[in-house]
Amino acid sequence: MSTDSLFQPFQLKSLNIKNRIVMAPMTRSFSPGGVPTDNVAAYYRKRAEGEVGLILSEGTVINRPSSSNDANVPHFYGAESLAGWKNVIDGVHAEGGAMAPQIWHMGIMDNHHSGWVPPVPFEGPSGLNRPGNKNGNTMTDSDIADTIKAFGQAAADAKNLGFDSVEIHGAHGYLIDQFFWEGTNERTDIFGGKTLPERSRFAIEVIKEVRKQVGEDFALIIRLSQFKPSAYTNQLVKTPSEMEAWLNPLANAGVDIFHCSQRRFWEPEFAGSDLNFAGWAKKLTGKATITVGSVGLSGDFFGTFAGESSEPSSLDELMRRMDRQDFDLVAVGRPLLADPHWVQKIRDGRNSELKGFSKEALSELVL
Numbered sequence: 001m002s003t004d005s006l007f008q009p010f011q012l013k014s015l016n017i018k019n020r021i022v023m024a025p026m027t028r029s030f031s032p033g034g035v036p037t038d039n040v041a042a043y044y045r046k047r048a049e050g051e052v053g054l055i056l057s058e059g060t061v062i063n064r065p066s067s068s069n070d071a072n073v074p075h076f077y078g079a080e081s082l083a084g085w086k087n088v089i090d091g092v093h094a095e096g097g098a099m100a101p102q103i104w105h106m107g108i109m110d111n112h113h114s115g116w117v118p119p120v121p122f123e124g125p126s127g128l129n130r131p132g133n134k135n136g137n138t139m140t141d142s143d144i145a146d147t148i149k150a151f152g153q154a155a156a157d158a159k160n161l162g163f164d165s166v167e168i169h170g171a172h173g174y175l176i177d178q179f180f181w182e183g184t185n186e187r188t189d190i191f192g193g194k195t196l197p198e199r200s201r202f203a204i205e206v207i208k209e210v211r212k213q214v215g216e217d218f219a220l221i222i223r224l225s226q227f228k229p230s231a232y233t234n235q236l237v238k239t240p241s242e243m244e245a246w247l248n249p250l251a252n253a254g255v256d257i258f259h260c261s262q263r264r265f266w267e268p269e270f271a272g273s274d275l276n277f278a279g280w281a282k283k284l285t286g287k288a289t290i291t292v293g294s295v296g297l298s299g300d301f302f303g304t305f306a307g308e309s310s311e312p313s314s315l316d317e318l319m320r321r322m323d324r325q326d327f328d329l330v331a332v333g334r335p336l337l338a339d340p341h342w343v344q345k346i347r348d349g350r351n352s353e354l355k356g357f358s359k360e361a362l363s364e365l366v367l
């Protein structure tokens with residue numbers, strides 16, 4: 001099956017990219033003290049040289065004292081870290097690439113296996129990172145206001161440093177998703193409530209602040225997921241109309257592109273249609289969407305963390321959905337982590353040169 005539609009340019013506001021392939025955000029923990037090193041810059045530059053259309057950075061945390069549980073996850077604040085990111089974006093642009101940082105607050109976390117802890121307790125909507133598991137503080141009104149401001153500041157800095165877009169991490173059970181999920185949001189104030197639209201208030205305020213900081217012409221992406229690592233099968237929304245009631249307020253607050261995270265892109269979102277999450281999000285909001293999840297690989301990413309290997313797999317089902325215009329962009333994670341030349345190999349039909357993925361690739365920044 002032809003992969004031509006993956007190699008059409010895409011333009012939206014500040015985003016001008018040469019093809020539809022997006023590098024998925026992947027935490028690498030190679031930024032000691034929160035500062036991206038020259039090696040981190042070389043890793044991203046290599047993906048731009050390898051003709052990835054849009055590179056999304058690993059999650060990079062905003063300016064809150066407990067936004068991270070890992071000393072080696074990059075910060076998106078502070079002169080030294082921002083200088084490191086400037087080095088990253090300049091390298092990506094020198095190769096003709098485009099990039100957005102994924103701005104992140106982890107919320108309530110388990111303690112990191114290294115034993116490192118942030119200077120103050122974790123913070124989240126109700127101190128919980130899964131039902132019944134408290135490991136931090138319930139955010140006060142001023143914590144919430146300061147956190148919204150910190151997301152906005154990170155987005156403003158992204159624009160000032162020259163990034164092409166910004167992605168808000170609203171997925172995978174981290175802070176914003178902890179507000180969405182009834183299992184971790186027990187608040188009775190305006191940031192809580194029985195319905196998902198009520199529990200979306202925090203996300204909406206973050207989006208509005210980010211939009212205010214970057215202006216109308218800067219492309220704003222949000223990443224969302226139904227699943228959490230602690231609840232794979234969780235569904236925040238169970239029907240298209242529930243999804244519409246979730247996503248449209250986020251779109252109205254300023255989202256341009258919904259990045260719809262699934263573990264396996266081919267899985268239908270609701271019974272009665274083969275549309276996946278990105279397919280439904282595009283249909284219901286009219287916004288551009290990004291799909292993701294085991295593109296070109298036989299096994300999913302939680303399998304990878306459990307030590308399973310994946311083999312290269314056909315892109316036929318992806319192309320069927322792409323050609324049907326279910327979504328606009330396709331994010332690829334592990335294949336690009338392990339192989340900076342993946343895009344060119346796909347474009348040129350060099351399938352025999354595609355590599356599988358095994359856990360060992362996680363231990364270095366593959367150049």
Ligand SMILES: Cc1cc2nc3c(=O)[nH]c(=O)nc-3n(C[C@H](O)[C@H](O)[C@H](O)COP(=O)(O)O)c2cc1C
Pocket residue numbers: 024025026027028058059102169171172223261262263292293294295297300301304331332333334335362
């Ligand atoms: C090592 C690793 C780190 C990841 N870190 C992040 C992250 O920081 N932010 C995020 O939204 N998703 C993260 N993910 C999920 C990926 O962005 C992606 O959604 C997932 O790997 C599925 O895509 P794939 O099957 O192409 O790898 C990570 C995945 C991997 C393998």
